Amino acid sequence: MVRLAPIAANLPATVPFVGPETLERQAGRPFAARLGANENGFGPSPRAVAAMQAAAGEVWKYADPTSHDLTHALAAHHGVQACNIIVGEGIDALLGLLVRLTVAPGDVVVTSDGAYPTFNFHVAGFGGVLDKVPYRNDAEDPQALLARARQTGAKLVYLANPDNPMGSWHDGTAITAMLDGLAPDALLVLDEAYAEFAPASAIPKIAADDPRVIRMRTFSKAYGMAGARVGCAIGHPDLIAAFDRVRNHFGMNRTSQIGALAALADQDWLAQAVAEVDRARGRIAAIAADNGMTALPSATNFVAVDTGRDGAFARRLVDALATEGVFIRMPGTAPLNRCIRISCAPDPELDILATALPQAIQSITRA
């Protein structure tokens, strides 16, 4: 039997990512409300749907490996040059490529304890050493991240703003202040997957050519196209160009390129989706309050709801909600894991949540 290379041989064999479909198969029935993956049930722009449907028959063609049209449209949208943008198969893929480009085995990478696990998966996957800083007041802590990065000589520092899984956010000035303290050979990985849901003040003003930071954006959240796998990184042209050394050049889905281009052009739909998400956040907060729980403020399309109890209780509540047909998730690390994380969705799904949550709580209390 072939031997795995040393890094791969030392990686965990267990899979940290369990999708709702696996849970559905285990339960023998589909979820009635899918509120666990921060998907956007308000859906993609109808223009994007129409464009993808029209392009379906042409899927015998590979996609343009440069994603030229989408790259240029994104550059115009963000007010940067095309050389500042690399399109990829979602932020997850781009994070993997970035780690591969920058992290050698043994290099230190700093993140927050409880932050995005897929980033950690990539760092471990390339032999990097993760160093974690605690959340502070349910938010990532830019100054603590900075201090730890300086102390450890980290190559990368990961910060999501707004944050997943807590939904918290910082003012853009907190990000730029952090940047200003960063060592010259360190890079801030600024994951802005949820940026469209956040107040404008949360988006830091950083020159696209700034070599200290790479920003990540996606069509998976506000644009409602998670299954299409389209994201982009924005950064210094030299770093952006380096992705060409390692990326799967013909890896983009052709239909997704076309759909993302149409979605980007439909900013009215985006604004409407963001407004619907805002309304849904309010409704989730009301449902939480009706059940004696507290929704944390959120600048994302999900709400972290403080159960007022501990991680064991939250885990039982997640499981009880699954039994009631509602898929949600929860943070993995204390004290964040006193919360459950509920994705925004149209009213029919939130109606189901409103009915299921008290039943789930009762089933735990009774047990």
Added chain:
Amino acid sequence: MVRLAPIAANLPATVPFVGPETLERQAGRPFAARLGANENGFGPSPRAVAAMQAAAGEVWKYADPTSHDLTHALAAHHGVQACNIIVGEGIDALLGLLVRLTVAPGDVVVTSDGAYPTFNFHVAGFGGVLDKVPYRNDAEDPQALLARARQTGAKLVYLANPDNPMGSWHDGTAITAMLDGLAPDALLVLDEAYAEFAPASAIPKIAADDPRVIRMRTFSKAYGMAGARVGCAIGHPDLIAAFDRVRNHFGMNRTSQIGALAALADQDWLAQAVAEVDRARGRIAAIAADNGMTALPSATNFVAVDTGRDGAFARRLVDALATEGVFIRMPGTAPLNRCIRISCAPDPELDILATALPQAIQSITRA
């Protein structure tokens, strides 16, 4: 500026993959006939198209990270167990993951000089050392590959059967004979992207649990879904399970999963596409003969046409055909590069080829 990790820092900054869209933008007009990327212009099953169109509005959902339904359908189709199959974003992505799993920096990988460049890109991309064996009679040479692998202690040996870019193929018994000589810790990477076009005798009978080989299949060629990025690897359960250590778990396109499942179920369409491709191979051979050139036998959806001249002539012919609006490619290595490589396509595109080829030849001869 962040320093790249050593392997990435030493990779070429130039991009080896130029798509037809880049050439079209340079020329300022689209190609009239797209015959260069071994795409299948006979297109995907109408059932796959309909399934993808029906699923377009649901693209706000991530795909099932286990590709459960498609994996099980592929297992049934190939007569293996689900644990023998890993679905991925095309063979290109799966080859990258395989190299990452098995090749440590400095490990030797054996392939043929002129064979699939994307595999070489991945090997170099993870610090592997490529050792190349010449083609023999325009075909990859299993026994020479085997001998070189044994001599160098190679971790991986790559063999495409049928071969790209020559279209040649071996009987399955030549593959199994090669396997029998392989060192116990070496792995044969058997790229069967074009298997559906080949005679049944070309497909070796190898137990799915055989730890000496991993086979690659795709929806990009016979199934006509290159832009959808769906492929699979078939191999020993332990090796297949190892992909979970490094793959992008939520990387599959949801619509593509659904389309591939529908395409797999429509074997009548597949048979028809394979028959159309066979007819197109004959027509390309006739067009070649009309122009004093010789089509090589092919078990793929493309034809290598021997120009009877050298690589410089073939390069000029490829460029002259581009000027005439016809996109083709050519092998990169002598003596294979005396040929041009033309993808099979419906008659309207081959009509354009039939008109353009003599004009292109004349333009070179006149120059």
